[in-house]
Amino acid sequence: MKTYLNTSFDKIDEAAKMKSFSDIYQINKRSSIKKWFYGILVISLVILLLPWTQNIRSNGNITTLRQEDRPQEINTIIPGRVVKWFVKEGDFVKKGDTILQLGEVKVEYFDPILLQRTQRQIDAKNQSILAYEGKASTSVTQTEVLRNAMELKLNSVDNKIGQQKLKITSDSADLAAANNALNAYTRQIAAAKVMLDSGVISLIEFEKRRVTYQDAIAKTTSSGNKLNQSKQELLNLRIERNGVVQEYLDKIAKAEGDRFGSISAAASTEAEVLKLENTLANYDARQQLFFITAPQSGQITKAMKAGIGEMVKEGDMIVEIVPQNTKLAVEMFVSPLDLPLINKGQKVTFIFDGFPAIVFSGWPQTSYGTFSGIITAVETSVSPNGKFRVLVAEDKDDRPWPKNLRMGGGSKGIALLKDVPIIYELWRNINGFPPEFYVPETKATTTKK
CATH class of the missing domain: 2.40.50.100 (RNA polymerase II/Efflux pump adaptor protein, barrel-sandwich hybrid domain)
Structure with a gap:
């Protein structure tokens, strides 16, 4: 048993000397986790304090700056x-x-020489106008002739009236002489009657004187009749003069009526000519259409x-x-929450579809493949999608836009706002607060000036 244990520990010592064993078991080594933790914490704090450019993102479409340049x-x-x-x-x-x-499809315009026929109608109407104007001119001449004839006729009647007045004067003198003679014969016949009664004169002498007295009465009556006849002739001459005036005034009025009728007809015909000329112009314009x-x-x-x-x-x-050679622009839509942050003259960064780009929205200076634009118009009425339309044109002071852009293409717009720390931007997004209100420097400079 003792031999077995010694053998086992020897094998463990031999295994500890192997490289794989030392790599797996870290019992005798110092751990660097704490260093990594503090390093990452410091780096994170530094990153949170770095500046971050606030922005508003919105999708847009390529359009034109002027409406006449659009399809x-x-x-x-x-x-x-x-x-x-x-x-x-x-x-x-x-x-x-x-x-x-x-090609023509209306029956009223099928005539192949419609313009020529209409022009002939205009020429005929113009000839009618000339005829009416000539008739009006003739009426003026006729009126002058009638006035001259009336003047001559009145002069003739006035001469007769003057002669008749002289005749009346003569007849009045004859009547006065006859009355004087009658008065004398009346005294004489009265004296002769007395003398006849006294026997101074004979009856024959008295009869002679009475015959003379009767002749004086007849002469007086005749002179009175002549005077009355002369006065009646004077009245007739005056009536004749009025008749001459009335006759010639009627003729002059008729001539004037003919003149005005001709002028009216000429004016009506001229109106018809204008109407035909308008029709001719319409026909000609229709041919060109x-x-x-x-x-x-x-x-x-x-x-x-x-x-x-x-x-x-x-x-x-x-x-x-x-259209060709148009000034392109981008229309983007901004929500009502972000609308107060959008101003005319503000810069916008774009990413166009089909053009690769690397974008760091918080650090626009480090982005690659983006293009700049300037807001030229902000509509004040809401669009059907519930957002407000913003029109952005190319920034002439920055990188030019690609020439291969086509109207209707897509783009992503990033409107740059205020620079804030990253930690503030995170706090703002967590709480759902809007970005900081920002006024472009160009606009502020203009206001200051």
């Missing part, structure tokens, strides 16, 4: 049928290049109509054009 639909203004395609999907076109030719051209340079995509002879309605989309 746009090319629509038809008039209905028609497809006659000929000049481009295919994927082709690049310049502004003004013809994309599609349409059959050729759909590119509004700007770009690439043709999404052709909605394909076959020859296929019908298109008014306002239908034909193709979509993607």
